[in-house]
Amino acid sequence: MKYIEKLRNSGLRPTKQRIQICEVLFNTEKTFHFTINELEQKIKDKIDNKISLATVYNTVHAFEKKGYLKQIPINSNQTYFDTNVTDHHHFYDLKDGKLIDLENSDVGPIDIKRKINGKKIKSIEVLVKLED
């Protein structure tokens, strides 16, 4: 399996559950956005055994810590995650609550002119809200 080494290299034991979640998250053509509930459903659809909800939470948080997932800053009743961990921005469709990636070529350079003493910029994220 290609994920066993990735997990071991990250200091995460390659358990059956983690490998299966890797396959749901990363063995895809395109990156995608998801909530924990949506991921749980995807897992149910793809695998036969059951993975407990606690493990799904644990794994998502572990992967986020390792930089394999990103949280998307958005106000919703559920937390959104992104398998696209490159720097990029989002459309957020207020009507249906869906997120759409903006490619870097879709957004001109963001110029932050102000500096905060002793702080470094870690990320710059643009959220473009859409309505009808």
Add this chain to the structure above:
Amino acid sequence: MKYIEKLRNSGLRPTKQRIQICEVLFNTEKTFHFTINELEQKIKDKIDNKISLATVYNTVHAFEKKGYLKQIPINSNQTYFDTNVTDHHHFYDLKDGKLIDLENSDVGPIDIKRKINGKKIKSIEVLVKLED
């Protein structure tokens, strides 16, 4: 009171509680960011009577709907609101969880080149995460 008319003009009855919350939120030199819990504390500090938590939630949501408050898209266990309802962006200090306004002059123009069919841009918000 200056808030009575503002409330009536918005179709909101100028109740004692709403006027008092207006004073906490809007009778200030500078705009500020807050969570419901922080607002509750501010209210306790400023007024003698008690305002129930349900009323604080109701009022904040009513004010948001009328455009007197904005929600700030950020991932936290509590929702952040902003008394600055102009279009502006934020620094978010990951260390202490504090938000800082970026003035419009602090950020160059944001150029969104992609369009989504049948959708209009409602807002463009930049979140700049800071670390040490």
Add this chain to the structure above:
DNA sequence: TTTGTAGTTTATAATGGTTCTAAATAACTG
């Protein structure tokens, strides 16, 4: 292998921010 240990999974309970409920109260209108 065997065995010890730390890491992981799991069912379930607890937490806590937010929303709901329904009864009491207050604001408005005629």
Add this chain to the structure above:
DNA sequence: CAGTTATTTAGAACCATTATAAACTACAAA
């Protein structure tokens, strides 16, 4: 004032997330 509608309120309910603690598993040392 009387009738109506809006608002407030305490408390319950909701529900995403986190904590708990016991069973299980990966791993490495013996």
